[in-house]
Amino acid sequence: MTDPLSGARYLELRNGYRYQGLPGRLDYQVVRFDSFGERIPEPEGGIRSAAPVDGRPTAALLESDRREDVAALHWRLSLPATVPIVAIIALCLSRTDHRRGRYIKMAPAFFLYLAYLILLSNGRSSMEEGGGPWLLWRVHLLFLLLAGMLLYGGRIWQQLRHRRGGSARVPA
Structure with a gap:
């Protein structure tokens, strides 16, 4: 997904679960989310063209x-x-x-x-x-x-x- 104002790219996940903890241990957390977004950083070294x-x-x-x-x-x-x-x-x-x-x-x-x-x-x-x-x-x-x-x-x-x-x- 792209923000129309800034042009920044985002990864948006919907209706999911996030697991946090160490494998093999029973003390982990489960978080359910309706919407989860993360900004995708721009590559180093210049501006990314819209269509290579x-x-x-x-x-x-x-x-x-x-x-x-x-x-x-x-x-x-x-x-x-x-x-x-x-x-x-x-x-x-x-x-x-x-x-x-x-x-x-x-x-x-x-x-x-x-x-x-x-x-x-x-x-x-x-x-x-x-x-x-x-x-x-x-x-x-x-x-x-x-x-x-x-x-x-x-x-x-x-x-x-x-x-x-x-x-x-x-x-x-």
Whole structure:
């Protein structure tokens, strides 16, 4: 509940009981109340906004021209695009032979995913500062190309070598 005059937030409980005492001891108090309210303190470090941009409905973001809203909309639309891209990268980096450890490629995959998220976050920040939506989507394109190279790069390289005449020959 919010006080209309001061804007302060309150937690209000109705028709309840309050128990006070130490667990395991029989000397405790039970207080029945019809209404009990407690002021919720403001977070430290500044004023709380009425509607944070990430909590706004998508329809409101579509109608808005604010940079933060446009960035949040593109962020929302771009997150599902990360799923197939990361899945392809994970599939490609999960291939190992039986002599190597099962987790040998986990570190590069982890760092690739971390770099992907950092670049996406930087793209969103750039959009909030006035850049266009292409800043965010180019990161997806870059990692989609990387995923394609990991997935098909070996086959393409083999076909190119095969068309050139096979492997390099050692002169006799």
